Amino acid sequence: MRSLLHTMSIRNLFRPCFVTLLAIVLIGLPDLSEGTRPQRPKSRHQFTPKVIDIEHKLSDCFKLRPRAETRFVIVHTSEAGLESTLRTLSQGKVRGCRLTTCGGHANYAIARNGDVYRILGHRFRADHAGISMWNGYRDVSSYSVGIELIAYHYSTITDSQYRSLEWLLQMLRKAYGIDERDVLTHAQVAYGRPNRWHPTKHRGRKRCAKNFDRQKAGLKTAWTFDPDVRAGRLTKDDHLAEIFYGSASLLASNDAVPYLASDKPVPSLGSNEALQSSASNEALQSNVISLRNTAWNVAGEDYDSCNTVYVLPGGTTLPGDQVEKKLGWSRLPAGTRVLLNVDTDQKVEEGPIKTLEHGKTAWSLAGPNYRNKNTFYFLPDGKVLPGHRVSDWDSLPEHTRMIMGYRGPYTLRQGRHPKNVVGSVYRNENTLYFYPDNKLLSAVEIDNWSGVPAGTRLFVKLN
Helix, strand or coil, X not given: CHHHHHHHCHHHHCCCCCCCCHHHHCCCCCCCXXXXXXXXXXXXXXXXXXXXXXXXXXXXXXXXXXXXXXXXXXXXXXXXXXXXXXXHHHXXXXXXXXXXXXXXXXXXXXXXXXXXXXXXXXXXXXXXXCCEEECCEECHHHHEXXXXXXXXXXXXXXXXXXXXXXXXXXXXXXXXXXXXXXXXXXXXXXXXXXXXXXXXXXXXXXCCCXXXXXXXXXXXXXXXXXXXXXXXXXXXXXXXXXXXXHHHHHHCCCCCCCCCXXXXXXXXXXXXXXXXXXXXXXXXXXXXXXXXXXXXXXXXXXXXXXXXXXXXXXXXXXXXXXXXXXXXXXXXXXXXXXXXXXXXXXXXXXXXXXXXXXXXXXXXXXXXXHHCXXXXXXXXXXXXXXXXXXXXHHHCCCCCEEEECEEEEEECCCCCCHHHHHHHHHHCCCCEEECCCCCEEEHHHCCCHHHCCCCCEEEEECC
């Protein structure tokens, strides 16, 4: 019924018809209907990804508005997994169990396997860039197509994503005549109002896609400076300036200058040249607080959000809006992990067992260690996988439980006592028991040791 009403709604009078080829119906883009996948492309340039149309899932309160002008493509990282991201992009953002926006937060999303999700037709304005400016153009959402990559700004973007993104960028740039240098990241165009970190209007409001590698997306040139910083409209963010512009960022002044860009290829973030940058490498790879990697560097304007959670080294958790009151930003210890987009009504478990749900992913909880052999996943169907057998952090189903820093499993045989299997640590609070009926218990939750069933698998914490 919902689908039928949607089909009959007045908004469809304004929607483009995706029946055959978008190249025919719209302005040069190929077919983006569900299930598109060519047979064995002969070369990279003949590649076409699978494209899944989910525009019908847009919130009823979202209003379609064609853009009058298109100058930019803005690349984002979702800071969440695929399921959570698609729900937010289509239906809107939830804060404190309340829907606060009407969705339509990107035109496209690209999953980690390279599948492209069409959230909203590319001709229409997506509410994706927020408070933003580039080269004097304010409200960048009104001048751009928004693309979300399912990734964290401190994680990796997959080769499959880059391949699909290159294809999509070629289509969009051809359709709108966009210079490749005007393919930008959200971190580059977003700006913020004065706060405790910056006394004036400034770059750095978002960290989104600061790990974007232009070369891998087929882009050979880029801006060598921030035009709005140079024109004096905004103050620079040192962290982002070094990542995006390197030594060229030092040339910023209050004088407006004409459009200039580098004719040289932009160094890959994985190249020796990029790794020699004094600030970018550590921050790009970590959501862990250190002397150089501050809460602002990791979270941007979301540093004090109730949906940003700080996990202190001892396991204590604090939402961003309570850090100042309960601890103080200056006392936030090194080693604290920063989790983004955690639902307000959900707590990050302080014990050894974590559950992947409500915005929490294997990457946000474990970082690169999600694939460590001493990380284990307990899938909803009862399967247990060590980290090195997991293909990608977003391939794990919701409600999967995970533990980090463990050895095992050690299987309890009929007639044997747990002490005979793992020794005196069998009663340690961090020793875990995975029962045949899929219960995962800490030793302190077990009262009757003779009642532990055969087939139970034990996991022992590493020292």
